[in-house]
């Protein structure tokens with residue numbers, strides 16, 4: 001379970017998170033919001049990387065500010081841009097992650113083999129990460145975040161760059177994780193994907209939660225037919241988009 005209570009984050013004068021409160025439990029929670037709305041900032045606070053200005057975040061009942069190390073043990077965070085050691089091979093990276101996470105040897109080997117096979121990167125295990133394609137790096141990042149079997153997953157646009165087959169496998173993995181009782185926050189700009197996998201969706205705009213519910217509930221409340229229309233309405237972009245499209249017409 002993830003509990004966010006009255007959360008604020010300012011960078012100087014800039015308010016990135018402006019009074020966010022919501023709860024996620026044993027579900028796939030989609031976080032939607034325009035560029036710059038605060039999604040990554042929120043993920044980084046939840047992962048214990050960025051400190052909030054005010055407010056509280058509890059992950060499985062543990063206060064992230066009070067015990068960031070404990071939280072890091074139970075959280076798997078996949079950042080929007082893979083942060084990897086370019087001069088290691090995936091095999092070396094997974095060994096390294098296994099050591100710092102204190103994963104027993106056999107268990108690590110079994111998990112690495114399973115995930116490497118699932119994402120089809122067997123042939124890249126001995127190649128420097130710096131020389132891998134973007135999507136392959138993303139797969140390495142996904143695998144390294146899953147090795148310690150985290151109870152909570154924070155996925156910041158983690159399907160970016162994955163080919164259709166890997167995206168499908170990742171989606172199925174997420175459904176399995178949900179069945180196991182994991183809590184998952186998933187941010188994306190791909191609305192059909194959010195519609196397909198998320199139990200509930202929170203729309204964040206200018207650091208505030210402007211709507212929350214299942215896709216059906218959101219459509220009903222906004223009197224709109226598609227999630228895209230709901231999103232544009234909630235983020236006050238609908239008329240603006242129309243005007244811009246008109247202006248672009250030759």
Ligand SMILES: Nc1ncnc2c1ncn2[C@@H]1O[C@H](COP(=O)(O)OP(=O)(O)OP(=O)(O)O)[C@@H](O)[C@H]1O
Nearest residue numbers: 011014015016033034035036037038039040041042
């Ligand atoms: N380290 C930082 N220093 C200063 N401002 C920051 C920093 N990180 C984020 N911000 C600002 O906070 C706001 C929220 O940024 P954030 O990266 O959380 O947005 P986002 O919703 O993840 O956007 P995107 O969809 O583009 O990934 C933006 O105005 C951004 O410029």
Ligand SMILES: [Mg+2]
Nearest residue numbers: 039040041080
């Ligand atoms: Mg972001």
